[in-house]
Amino acid sequence: MEVGETDLDIKTPPSSTQALLEQLLNQELQSDPPCLQVTDDYQHAGYQSQGPYCGPQGNPRAFDCPSIQITSISHNIHAEAGSNLEVLAAGGAEGGYYEPSWQRDQLYLPLDACYRDSALSTSPCSSLSSRSWVSDLSSCESFSHNNDDVEGELRDAALLALGSPGCGGGAFGVELWQQKYQHPLAFSPVLSPHQSPRQSPSHSPRTSITEDTWQHRRPTSRPSSRPTSPCGKRRHSSAGPRARSPSPHYSASPTPGASPRGSVTDDNWVGSPASTSGALLISGCQELNVPSKTRRTSGSNLGLLAGDTGPESYLDSCREEKQEQGGLAELFLPVPSHFSWNKPKPGNPPLFSPLSPPPLDWPLPNQYNQTELKLEVQPKGYHRAHYETEGSRGSIKAATGGHPVIRLNGYSERPLSLLLFIGTADDRVLRPHSFYQVHRVTGKTVTTICQEKVMGCTKILDVPLLPENNMSVSIDCAGILKLRNADIELKKGETNIGRKNTRVRVVFRVAVPQQDGQMLWLQTTSVPIECSQRWGQELPQVESFSPTSCSVEGEEELLISGSNMSVQSRVVFMEKGLDGRLLWEMDARVLSEKSNDSRIVVVVPPYNKKTASPVQVQFYVSNGKKRRSLTQSFTFLPGVRHQHAADTAVKQELWGADHILYQSQSQDGALGPDVVSYASCSHLHHPASSTLPLQVSVMFPQTSSAPNHTLTSLQKQELIHAQASASPVQILSAPCSVPSGGPLRKPPLSSNDPFRTLGDSQKESLALIPGELVSIKQEPEEQPNLGSLGLQEITLDDVNEIIDRDIGSLSSSELDQFHQYNWDDESSTQAFCRDLQ
DNA sequence: CCGCTGGAACGAGCA
DNA sequence: TGTGCTCGTTCCAGC
Numbered sequence: 001m002e003v004g005e006t007d008l009d010i011k012t013p014p015s016s017t018q019a020l021l022e023q024l025l026n027q028e029l030q031s032d033p034p035c036l037q038v039t040d041d042y043q044h045a046g047y048q049s050q051g052p053y054c055g056p057q058g059n060p061r062a063f064d065c066p067s068i069q070i071t072s073i074s075h076n077i078h079a080e081a082g083s084n085l086e087v088l089a090a091g092g093a094e095g096g097y098y099e100p101s102w103q104r105d106q107l108y109l110p111l112d113a114c115y116r117d118s119a120l121s122t123s124p125c126s127s128l129s130s131r132s133w134v135s136d137l138s139s140c141e142s143f144s145h146n147n148d149d150v151e152g153e154l155r156d157a158a159l160l161a162l163g164s165p166g167c168g169g170g171a172f173g174v175e176l177w178q179q180k181y182q183h184p185l186a187f188s189p190v191l192s193p194h195q196s197p198r199q200s201p202s203h204s205p206r207t208s209i210t211e212d213t214w215q216h217r218r219p220t221s222r223p224s225s226r227p228t229s230p231c232g233k234r235r236h237s238s239a240g241p242r243a244r245s246p247s248p249h250y251s252a253s254p255t256p257g258a259s260p261r262g263s264v265t266d267d268n269w270v271g272s273p274a275s276t277s278g279a280l281l282i283s284g285c286q287e288l289n290v291p292s293k294t295r296r297t298s299g300s301n302l303g304l305l306a307g308d309t310g311p312e313s314y315l316d317s318c319r320e321e322k323q324e325q326g327g328l329a330e331l332f333l334p335v336p337s338h339f340s341w342n343k344p345k346p347g348n349p350p351l352f353s354p355l356s357p358p359p360l361d362w363p364l365p366n367q368y369n370q371t372e373l374k375l376e377v378q379p380k381g382y383h384r385a386h387y388e389t390e391g392s393r394g395s396i397k398a399a400t401g402g403h404p405v406i407r408l409n410g411y412s413e414r415p416l417s418l419l420l421f422i423g424t425a426d427d428r429v430l431r432p433h434s435f436y437q438v439h440r441v442t443g444k445t446v447t448t449i450c451q452e453k454v455m456g457c458t459k460i461l462d463v464p465l466l467p468e469n470n471m472s473v474s475i476d477c478a479g480i481l482k483l484r485n486a487d488i489e490l491k492k493g494e495t496n497i498g499r500k501n502t503r504v505r506v507v508f509r510v511a512v513p514q515q516d517g518q519m520l521w522l523q524t525t526s527v528p529i530e531c532s533q534r535w536g537q538e539l540p541q542v543e544s545f546s547p548t549s550c551s552v553e554g555e556e557e558l559l560i561s562g563s564n565m566s567v568q569s570r571v572v573f574m575e576k577g578l579d580g581r582l583l584w585e586m587d588a589r590v591l592s593e594k595s596n597d598s599r600i601v602v603v604v605p606p607y608n609k610k611t612a613s614p615v616q617v618q619f620y621v622s623n624g625k626k627r628r629s630l631t632q633s634f635t636f637l638p639g640v641r642h643q644h645a646a647d648t649a650v651k652q653e654l655w656g657a658d659h660i661l662y663q664s665q666s667q668d669g670a671l672g673p674d675v676v677s678y679a680s681c682s683h684l685h686h687p688a689s690s691t692l693p694l695q696v697s698v699m700f701p702q703t704s705s706a707p708n709h710t711l712t713s714l715q716k717q718e719l720i721h722a723q724a725s726a727s728p729v730q731i732l733s734a735p736c737s738v739p740s741g742g743p744l745r746k747p748p749l750s751s752n753d754p755f756r757t758l759g760d761s762q763k764e765s766l767a768l769i770p771g772e773l774v775s776i777k778q779e780p781e782e783q784p785n786l787g788s789l790g791l792q793e794i795t796l797d798d799v800n801e802i803i804d805r806d807i808g809s810l811s812s813s814e815l816d817q818f819h820q821y822n823w824d825d826e827s828s829t830q831a832f833c834r835d836l837q
Numbered sequence: 838c839c840g841c842t843g844g845a846a847c848g849a850g851c852a
Numbered sequence: 853t854g855t856g857c858t859c860g861t862t863c864c865a866g867c
Binding site: 841842843 | 863866
């Protein structure tokens, strides 16, 4: 915002950014600008997730995103300057179990009026999440992810909206324009918090616009977004908005059924004069590569957030500002790659000043020296989140029946606070999830003490890690709250869409005091958790399978265990080429007599050609259209029949070039216990030229060599484009090699597992991540002939689904670690790894 | 009565 | 334009 609020900012060349920041910083300090009023100690303490926006001075994060850094400072200053910093240091960070000065009840504020006003509401509810600072950060990140078509589309829409005063389609749009252009100060982060809530009709219509008036307006514009918020449904819940909020979470009254999303319509977008400026902005931002025909989901309308000029504007406007800046900046200020700004500098250990905890989307290692934060028991892959209108659906469960267990190894001097929040599970940098919030579960069965807090706009649980419990804790107090898509997508600056964005990860963080007074921040994440009832019930989930390899001749039985399977399920093996084209695909024969709902036995099809080295292929379980499991890696071994591990291991050594290790063995000889791990990768591929964390690498299965081809995100997108028009696009997980024994990595797979479990698979994936081949996956059933289709014919859902699915096969920790590894400078990264070792 | 859980109806947008 | 499908959201019933 701040950045965008003045041309000066936008035009400020990078070289002068620092000076500008300092100047603004000083100003901010002197004026003691009002900051986001959140009854959150962390917030006050400076533990903000705002990152760039609020990142402490000196925090490299502050320079991650030029468009926001100024903003951050203003807020940050406040936090930093506050004495509360010490609260955090002494409590949350330094180990003491932090006792907030506020009452726990404060967490459940009358959500009412300002519930949707992230800037004004302290409501734990979710809606805040949408506008979370982190989210803003994410937005920045997202914004820079030009490989994300979804984001691109959203940007497109937003740009159009922003670029045109009139595109808002209604009073709100005009209002926004007026505020931004006629009264730029109105957008000052300093003033924003105090702006009248009325400026945020979409978030809290009641504050200025009554529901009636709102509804009255609504007919003037067709809701362009998918009204995921069943307006009609709510009528069942009777009377007024309040009556409609049976939410035990006190989430303020739900957004009125007549959601303001209609303030801007598709028509407005398209027909609006915004087109012109929008184009400019777009060009300034980057090639968005937005398929013209990409489905415009509700999220896309976000832009329209146009109408949303509420107090949270400044919070949400990171993205918006970026958009503007992106367009205008092109003329004045070349903005470096997002990632080069966004990632921690290589070689910097995860040590922070107690006064400047890392933002929630800041990548952190799970281990440093002898200290390690480890999720010993992973949660189940499916947990149905509850809506505000529902009662709790309980805490997250572990696959084993208990609850996730996390432990801090290497430190037990004093109690520490474990922070827990719900993060994303997509291919981008881990960040708080906009559509899900952690929810404190209470009840007699809950034994873990925890407190719910709000950091920025993200709810977190603060759980004590006690020495007497070996610094271990069972997380039985954490549920997942689903926020209505419509509520979140309308938030200004929100770039994510909720539709089919139903996978999350649980993120755990802990600050370990160091002798030098600094705080060592470690973070680990859970495996992806599917939170949608529908998907949870329909998507087949592969929990384990065995064997993990066999001869190219195939014909061996493969047992796949999981859920949502049936004898009608299909198991499809496939191989993708460098260009993403489907090289081979074949259905495995299902042995119905040996299959049931939780397991499916198939006969591995023979590989289509001879090979001198192991070939990595994928397979997935399909229950029909759009109901496919995540792809799993399977290896065809050259010319040898599947053997028991001992033999295989020996043979594998001969294939060292593949960095494939076969270890183990299981007691289960029946199905062949081999477990394969692509762990010995000798090269961590970090092209010095790349500044992108998510390197897209392509592997030639036939050569089974380590990935030698990497694509930048931009290249990836280009690839997608190229393929979209010329060949089937695909996305697949190709094995690549990454040192699993690396600094942040655990040793390869357990050799005792009779099957490769999902976790194992994910561990493997971890090693694969850097080599993850990311393009667009061909949908055998739904995209029979993508090769003849233009990209524009690939729907947003398709892209989203594809990316989500394939990336989802990677565990969160893997992704995190991956991201952590993907720093700009390879040598520095390696140095950092050595340090960690 | 409350928390939790499973199931399914409802309805808007999309193909 | 009509129809069926998808999927987010809400509601209900049972424990």
